[in-house]
Amino acid sequence: MKHVRALNRKAQRIEEYAAAMEGDVFALQSRGGGGQGNPQRRPHYPVGCSIVFSPGWEVDSAGGTAGLCQPAERDLYDCYITCFWPAQVPDHLNNYPDWTAKCASATKDWRNIDLVFP
Amino acid sequence: MPYTAGDTHAFEAAGQQFLYLVPSGGIVDLNPVASAVLNRVKSNPASREDLLAALPFEAPDIHEAIDELASFRAILDNGEKVEDPPQDVPDKFPLQTMVLNLTNQCNLSCGYCYEFGEDKVATPDGKPKFMSWDTAKMSVDHLFTESAGRRAIHMTFFGGETLMNFPLLKQVVEYANEKAKAEGRYIDYSLTTNATLLTPAIIEFLAENHIGVTVSMDGPKEMNDQLRVFANGKGSYDIIAPKVRSLLDKHKTRPIAARVTLTAQVTDVLKIFKHLKHDMGFHEVGFAPVTTSPNRLYAIENNSMDRVLDQFKTLAYEYRDAAVRGEHHGFSNVSDTLMELHQGINKSHPCGAGLGLVGVGPSGDIAPCHRFVDSDTHALGHISTGIDKAKQQDFLQRGHINAKYDCHSCWARPLCAGGCHHEAFVRYGDTGHPNLHYCDWIRGWTGLCLEIYGEIATRNPQFLNTFDRRKTV
Numbered sequence: 001m002k003h004v005r006a007l008n009r010k011a012q013r014i015e016e017y018a019a020a021m022e023g024d025v026f027a028l029q030s031r032g033g034g035g036q037g038n039p040q041r042r043p044h045y046p047v048g049c050s051i052v053f054s055p056g057w058e059v060d061s062a063g064g065t066a067g068l069c070q071p072a073e074r075d076l077y078d079c080y081i082t083c084f085w086p087a088q089v090p091d092h093l094n095n096y097p098d099w100t101a102k103c104a105s106a107t108k109d110w111r112n113i114d115l116v117f118p
Numbered sequence: 119m120p121y122t123a124g125d126t127h128a129f130e131a132a133g134q135q136f137l138y139l140v141p142s143g144g145i146v147d148l149n150p151v152a153s154a155v156l157n158r159v160k161s162n163p164a165s166r167e168d169l170l171a172a173l174p175f176e177a178p179d180i181h182e183a184i185d186e187l188a189s190f191r192a193i194l195d196n197g198e199k200v201e202d203p204p205q206d207v208p209d210k211f212p213l214q215t216m217v218l219n220l221t222n223q224c225n226l227s228c229g230y231c232y233e234f235g236e237d238k239v240a241t242p243d244g245k246p247k248f249m250s251w252d253t254a255k256m257s258v259d260h261l262f263t264e265s266a267g268r269r270a271i272h273m274t275f276f277g278g279e280t281l282m283n284f285p286l287l288k289q290v291v292e293y294a295n296e297k298a299k300a301e302g303r304y305i306d307y308s309l310t311t312n313a314t315l316l317t318p319a320i321i322e323f324l325a326e327n328h329i330g331v332t333v334s335m336d337g338p339k340e341m342n343d344q345l346r347v348f349a350n351g352k353g354s355y356d357i358i359a360p361k362v363r364s365l366l367d368k369h370k371t372r373p374i375a376a377r378v379t380l381t382a383q384v385t386d387v388l389k390i391f392k393h394l395k396h397d398m399g400f401h402e403v404g405f406a407p408v409t410t411s412p413n414r415l416y417a418i419e420n421n422s423m424d425r426v427l428d429q430f431k432t433l434a435y436e437y438r439d440a441a442v443r444g445e446h447h448g449f450s451n452v453s454d455t456l457m458e459l460h461q462g463i464n465k466s467h468p469c470g471a472g473l474g475l476v477g478v479g480p481s482g483d484i485a486p487c488h489r490f491v492d493s494d495t496h497a498l499g500h501i502s503t504g505i506d507k508a509k510q511q512d513f514l515q516r517g518h519i520n521a522k523y524d525c526h527s528c529w530a531r532p533l534c535a536g537g538c539h540h541e542a543f544v545r546y547g548d549t550g551h552p553n554l555h556y557c558d559w560i561r562g563w564t565g566l567c568l569e570i571y572g573e574i575a576t577r578n579p580q581f582l583n584t585f586d587r588r589k590t591v
Binding site: 001002003004005006007008009010011013014015018 | 143147179459464572586
């Protein structure tokens with residue numbers, strides 16, 4: 001805070017509490033600043049795969065599927081490694097670091113990505 | 119909607135404005151904008167628009183200052199009420215500390231003693247004078263069982279004169295250490311003594327076992343010997359001085375403190391502190407005015423109490439200057455209060471008596487604290503059968519801050535909570551009565567310590583890290 005500074009432990013706890021009460025909960029977003037009466041309210045920036053524009057998955061420039069920038073098969077496992085969100089794919093951090101090891105090229109090798117049995 | 123002033127106590131230190139928040143116990147400092155907003159609201163309820171129009175600051179700054187003050191409840195939105203919700207006394211509260219009165223016998227006959235003097239609450243007739251091993255063992259077991267969930271627990275040995283039953287003390291320490299080891303827990307010890315019976319062997323045992331020692335001593339010979347005397351009237355100073363020196367010389371594993379009782383005859387705080395801290399070498403020196411009915415010869419009269427507070431002030435400023443330089447001073451009344459202020463303690467009860475702390479008398483009676491030991495009226499149960507929950511609830515409900523009407527408009531209530539249960543009983547015949555005779559004194563003292571806190575927070579804030587951890591009894 002700028003005008004009232006918390007000095008002892010209790011005041012620091014009140015400050016933390018007040019900050020936690022401010023605004024709303026924003027999942028998957030980078031939080032902007034500003035409380036009530038703050039003229040410089042900044043926007044919240046969403047993060048996560050839903051807003052990432054990854055062109056050329058569904059259609060190519062001609063409206064077909066022959067010239068996609070990324071092969072349609074890549075969709076099978078795009079949440080693996082590229083995203084932190086716990087989607088329905090094996091986790092790459094602890095248990096299945098080699099899940100896609102046999103899949104060098106998505107279009108050719110996608111059948112090597114097998115089921116896992118935890 | 120106009121803003122109104124919340125419950126706060128404003129103070130100044132090091133040229134800076136501070137606020138003590140009541141009842142939360144928070145301490146904040148204010149810049150000129152926040153200060154102006156608060157002062158304006160205090161003089162008259164004012165809306166956001168009023169404040170924007172009246173104060174000579176930029177609008178965004180005023181907006182921010184209002185929001186920040188409001189978030190600390192230093193100012194309140196119109197109609198907003200700060201809830202000071204009555205907290206029920208918990209059904210189950212694990213013990214932290216047990217005070218074991220090893221004996222009710224004493225080899226001194228101090229004129230002001232609350233245990234034997236005219237204001238005594240103890241009714242020791244027909245009860246054992248020395249605690250037996252069976253009672254002590256049951257007490258240790260009780261402490262361990264009733265403190266379930268706490269890793270660290272504490273036991274204090276008390277009397278009478280504690281060291282008149284040193285063999286039992288030794289046995290208890292050995293037994294409790296083993297028990298703690300077996301349960302993977304930590305227990306530490308302290309004791310209060312008049313130092314008359316200290317021997318090299320006892321000192322060695324205390325040092326080896328890290329037992330904290332508080333020596334009751336009232337200063338240099340001419341003051342100590344006024345009331346701290348043997349039964350024949352002979353002063354105790356000459357006997358204890360060499361023993362205390364040897365204790366301070368050999369026992370280095372815990373800080374050793376002196377505890378001074380101030381009476382009508384003994385009020386020269388500065389001289390006493392100088393002697394005990396510098397001539398004797400105590401780590402800390404703490405003072406407390408004698409607990410007594412007002413008509414006793416040793417009771418301190420009001421104007422003498424003002425003189426005591428003046429001297430406390432001088433010593434407290436010495437403490438402040440030492441703290442700003444980052445040095446230890448040793449006036450424990452200040453460090454105890456600063457610790458509570460730093461934590462922002464807000465008490466439902468003046469102390470842990472009957473809640474996290476109990477006293478056990480030589481007969482095995484459980485009392486709210488050592489001061490009520492051996493008193494039939496105040497017993498909360500017996501160590502063989504445990505605490506009588508109904509009696510405990512009654513004691514705690516009467517001592518609760520919500521039961522003390524007079525305290526509700528006082529800004530010092532988060533720390534004081536009405537003051538000592540025992541003092542209240544001696545003065546007013548009710549443990550739950552607020553100690554109205556020392557309200558001005560408490561506010562004066564708390565105000566002084568706040569000022570010192572502000573000064574240290576501004577000039578040497580690192581010093582306050584010493585108080586990050588709560589000191590146990």
